[in-house]
Amino acid sequence: MSSERTQASPATSVPLVEELAAVIRERIYTQRYATGSWLRQEQLSAELGVSRTPLREALRILDREGLIQVHPSQGARVITGDLPTLLKAYELRAVIDGLAARLVAERNDPASGRLLGRAIEAQLGTLDPWEPREYTQSNVDFHEHVLHLSENEFLVKQSAIIRLTAQVFAPVALVGPDAARRAIGEHRAVVDAIDAGDGPAAERLARAHIEATITQLRSREDAAPPAE
The missing domain is CATH 1.20.120.530 (GntR ligand-binding domain-like)
Known part of the structure; x- marks a missing residue:
C-alpha cells in the first residue's frame, strides 16, 4: 500500500481501515501470516505504508471476526490452528x-x-x-x-x-x-x-x-x- 495514505483524512479513514482489514485478512487466508504468528504493529505499519491509527482499527475488525486475537500489551496474533x-x-x-x-x-x-x-x-x-x-x-x-x-x-x-x-x-x-x-x-x-x-x-x-x-x-x- 502506498505511503501517501499514512495521513488519511476523516473522509477516507473508514475506507482505508476496511482496505487494510481486507489486505491482512487475505494474507491470513493465503497463510502468508501463518496460524499462531504475531502481527507487530510497527512491522505492519512499515510493511503496508500506513500509520498505526487505521491499522489498529483494522486489527479490531479482524479480532471481531475471530481471525486474530488482540493482546493490548503484546500486539495481535493470528488465531492458532489447534x-x-x-x-x-x-x-x-x-x-x-x-x-x-x-x-x-x-x-x-x-x-x-x-x-x-x-x-x-x-x-x-x-x-x-x-x-x-x-x-x-x-x-x-x-x-x-x-x-x-x-x-x-x-x-x-x-x-x-x-x-x-x-x-x-x-x-x-x-x-x-x-x-x-x-x-x-x-x-x-x-x-x-x-x-x-x-x-x-x-x-x-x-x-x-x-x-x-x-x-x-x-x-x-x-x-x-x-x-x-
Missing part, C-alpha cells in the same frame, strides 16, 4: 451451513441449483489429477455460494468462518482425494434437496455434512497423546 479451536469453529459452521441451505431451498429458485451444480463440477475437476489447493478453493466457493444464495445479510456476514476453517486451518485438517469425493457427494445431496425445495432436508443434510467433519476431528483429538 484441534479444540477448529472444533469450536466447525460447531458454528454446522448451524450456519444448515440454516443457509434451508433458506436457499425455501426460496425455490432453479437458478440456485444451477449455480451450485456448476460449483460441484468445478470441485470434481480437481480430483484427477488431485489438486488439493484448487479443491480447497472450490470447496470454499461452494459453501460461500450457499451462504449468499440464502439472501440473509446476517448469515452472509458469517462467511469468514468458511474460509477460516477451510483455508486458515488447512495444515491441521488436511484433506485427501477420498475425503474430497465423500464431501462432493454430500454437497450433491444438499443441492438435490435444494432443487426439490425441501428446506428441512437441505438443512439436515448440510448440518450432517459438517458434523461428519466434526466426528473425524474428534477422533483425531481422542487419538492424540496427552500433552507432557
Whole structure:
C-alpha cells in the first residue's frame, strides 16, 4: 500500500481501515501470516505504508471476526490452528451451513441449483489429477455460494468462518482425494434437496455434512497423546 495514505483524512479513514482489514485478512487466508504468528504493529505499519491509527482499527475488525486475537500489551496474533479451536469453529459452521441451505431451498429458485451444480463440477475437476489447493478453493466457493444464495445479510456476514476453517486451518485438517469425493457427494445431496425445495432436508443434510467433519476431528483429538 502506498505511503501517501499514512495521513488519511476523516473522509477516507473508514475506507482505508476496511482496505487494510481486507489486505491482512487475505494474507491470513493465503497463510502468508501463518496460524499462531504475531502481527507487530510497527512491522505492519512499515510493511503496508500506513500509520498505526487505521491499522489498529483494522486489527479490531479482524479480532471481531475471530481471525486474530488482540493482546493490548503484546500486539495481535493470528488465531492458532489447534484441534479444540477448529472444533469450536466447525460447531458454528454446522448451524450456519444448515440454516443457509434451508433458506436457499425455501426460496425455490432453479437458478440456485444451477449455480451450485456448476460449483460441484468445478470441485470434481480437481480430483484427477488431485489438486488439493484448487479443491480447497472450490470447496470454499461452494459453501460461500450457499451462504449468499440464502439472501440473509446476517448469515452472509458469517462467511469468514468458511474460509477460516477451510483455508486458515488447512495444515491441521488436511484433506485427501477420498475425503474430497465423500464431501462432493454430500454437497450433491444438499443441492438435490435444494432443487426439490425441501428446506428441512437441505438443512439436515448440510448440518450432517459438517458434523461428519466434526466426528473425524474428534477422533483425531481422542487419538492424540496427552500433552507432557
